Amino acid sequence: MKIAISSEGTNLKTQVSHRFGSSPFLIITDLNTGTFEAVPTPGSLGQHGTMVQTIVLVLSKDVKAVLTGYCSPNARRHLEANGIEIFVGLSGTVEEVLKSYKKGEIKKTDEATMEHAAKKRGVEKANLFHAMKRSGNQFASMLPIFLGVVMLIGLLNTFVSKNSLAALFSGNVALDTFLGACFGSIFAGNPINSYVIGGEMLQYGISLFTVTALIITWVTVGLVQLPVEIAALGKRFALLRNGICFILSLPIAIVTVFLVNLFTG
16 A cells, blocks of 8 residues: 655655645555655646646555645545545654554644644744745745746747737737637646746737737636646546636727726826
8 A cells, every 4th residue: 555645855754745736756565565665746836737737746656545634625526536535734754754643643634633743832933944944945946937937038039020010910809819818728848937927028019918818718718737737537527617717808909908097098
């Protein structure tokens, strides 16, 4: 039997992560053989939609139980639907949690506790320390993204002319808004990129309708991640959700720009 413990690091001495969906690593332990492996998760990158990808990762490892600090209701529902038990409310090191699980000291409740848990004194300081550590790790993981955006802006300014953009976007509000929504649906990466690229597009004279539609679909529609979403949530739900988000992005973009002009004009 295999269990997965959300972890801040790659060994048994590291702390249990406070949240399943954004955990940097999962310690997959085989209780029969006593072996374990540290598997990096999408949560370590701080990207959008990591919870779904982490669920798929757990399913692919044939895990029967997940031990963590917190698991969202949606993640819990999908994991339990696949026969995986969830134990939450855990803290301490991965090694401590693993020993408690083997001894049967961890109960399957919404607020699971450990018999050997440390006293409440100092817990808040420990949580603050881990929160600051996670924030630092997330900033470090996002730094390459910012550098990539700066390079992308330089490439846009160097190789993309206003004439080429004018040829791509005709100035027709309806058509340009549709094209912006299409590009946002295809592009992948951190949503922050869409804000920076959208600002550059405005500098090139692209309409606010187009930029707004691009940002909306970039955040809500993910064609690149569609196979993962289908695997975790089902084909019907994934296609319907992405389709509705794409369709609604068009009127939302138009209404948003109209209200901006109304209140700033």
